[in-house]
Amino acid sequence: MTMKTIGVLGAGTMGSGIALSAVMGGYQAVLSDNSGAALDRAQTKLAKYLARQVEKERITQAEAEAASARLATVKTMDGLAEADLVIEAVFEDLAVKRGAFTQLEAIVRNDTVLATNTSALKVGDIAEALTHKGRFCGMHYFSPAEINPVVELIRGAETSDAAIDAVLPFLAQTRKIAIRCKDQSGFALNRFFCPYTNEAVRCLEEGMGSTAQIDAVVKSALGVAIGPFAVMNIVKPFINLSAVQTLSHLGAFYAPAVLFQQVGTAKQDWEIDAEFTPLAPAQAAAVSGRIRGAIFYAVLDEISEGVASPEDIDAGAQKAFTFAKGPAAMMRELGFEETTRLLKGVSPNGTARLQDALGALLG
Numbered sequence: 001m002t003m004k005t006i007g008v009l010g011a012g013t014m015g016s017g018i019a020l021s022a023v024m025g026g027y028q029a030v031l032s033d034n035s036g037a038a039l040d041r042a043q044t045k046l047a048k049y050l051a052r053q054v055e056k057e058r059i060t061q062a063e064a065e066a067a068s069a070r071l072a073t074v075k076t077m078d079g080l081a082e083a084d085l086v087i088e089a090v091f092e093d094l095a096v097k098r099g100a101f102t103q104l105e106a107i108v109r110n111d112t113v114l115a116t117n118t119s120a121l122k123v124g125d126i127a128e129a130l131t132h133k134g135r136f137c138g139m140h141y142f143s144p145a146e147i148n149p150v151v152e153l154i155r156g157a158e159t160s161d162a163a164i165d166a167v168l169p170f171l172a173q174t175r176k177i178a179i180r181c182k183d184q185s186g187f188a189l190n191r192f193f194c195p196y197t198n199e200a201v202r203c204l205e206e207g208m209g210s211t212a213q214i215d216a217v218v219k220s221a222l223g224v225a226i227g228p229f230a231v232m233n234i235v236k237p238f239i240n241l242s243a244v245q246t247l248s249h250l251g252a253f254y255a256p257a258v259l260f261q262q263v264g265t266a267k268q269d270w271e272i273d274a275e276f277t278p279l280a281p282a283q284a285a286a287v288s289g290r291i292r293g294a295i296f297y298a299v300l301d302e303i304s305e306g307v308a309s310p311e312d313i314d315a316g317a318q319k320a321f322t323f324a325k326g327p328a329a330m331m332r333e334l335g336f337e338e339t340t341r342l343l344k345g346v347s348p349n350g351t352a353r354l355q356d357a358l359g360a361l362l363g
């Protein structure tokens with residue numbers, strides 16, 4: 001099916017960005033929200049974005065006007081009846097999402113592909129609301145959705161090949177990199193991003209460095225634009241904590257650090273000193289080892305569970321999180337012995353299972 005019209009349900013932070021990305025890709029987009037104020041904000045965001053693109057000479061005024069004309073906003077879901085694909089971005093609440101999909105299924109065609117932008121709910125749990133489950137998948141955009149090039153394409157247990165095949169050209173046309181993954185907690189990328197931030201908090205808790213010192217070490221070790229504490233302050237530690245908590249059932253390694261729970265629950269930000277003395281080389285190496293060990297642990301876990309391929313995990317790490325190199329590439333470069341040493345630093349219960357996965361990765 002060649003898609004022409006993309007419906008987006010929910011015009012908040014994510015939905016407005018997803019609709020914007022669709023019109024920039026040449027699609028007609030219909031953005032629906034039961035809040036008129038949210039729709040107005042989405043129109044303002046689109047106008048500002050297009051004006052900036054014209055200012056920077058990335059598009060012409062005529063192209064901006066054409067893109068703007070491709071967006072329609074509607075207050076009721078009926079306006080989504082003609083959509084070839086509907087991406088849902090309403091509140092992160094299972095009952096709200098299920099209710100929205102039940103309503104939506106009564107409006108759209110039987111061959112309309114339906115997707116959820118859930119961050120942390122199971123795609124399979126949301127699918128329970130649908131009669132035709134094969135046409136349903138997860139499309140997890142990263143914020144800001146109009147800019148971040150990565151989308152996790154999540155296959156639920158009942159998602160059909162046809163639904164995945166229909167979505168891939170849309171993602172390519174809107175210049176998104178599809179990270180294909182299974183419907184597991186954390187999907188492909190939060191599965192290691194959460195342990196990465198959690199390990200940074202553990203290092204802080206153990207007195208291995210201050211927030212600023214740890215951020216500086218990680219920036220240099222991973223080549224990221226900003227360190228884990230600065231990233232958490234952007235995302236907000238309480239939101240990050242809730243993402244970490246969705247992985248807790250995977251075992252002690254994934255459980256949130258006590259300090260993380262305190263700061264997150266109190267809805268505080270991390271204090272990061274502007275002035276600081278960098279850590280001495282030995283201390284910096286210890287922090288860098290722990291952070292990389294935590295990333296490798298989670299990535300080997302998910303590769304061995306078949307959640308996502310090493311190639312997709314690496315692409316996501318680089319494009320969504322600005323890692324200079326993907327975790328699988330880092331492990332291949334370090335080799336078996338050095339990677340095992342780093343895994344031992346974060347895995348008190350032994351590394352035999354992870355070493356098997358590492359052996360398979362290194363071939």
Ligand SMILES: NC(=O)c1ccc[n+]([C@@H]2O[C@H](COP(=O)([O-])OP(=O)(O)OC[C@H]3O[C@@H](n4cnc5c(N)ncnc54)[C@H](O)[C@@H]3O)[C@@H](O)[C@H]2O)c1
Pocket residue numbers: 009010011012013014015032033034035038088089090091092093096100117118119120140141142143
């Ligand atoms: N904000 C992020 O960084 C981010 C990143 C990735 C995924 N997500 C996920 O995207 C989804 C949306 O998040 P957001 O940050 O855009 O939320 P938001 O609160 O900014 O927007 C949600 C919008 O949905 C509308 N809405 C709620 N119920 C509705 C219904 N039944 N019908 C129509 N409209 C309805 C609300 O009026 C609101 O405008 C969530 O599932 C969230 O977990 C968020």
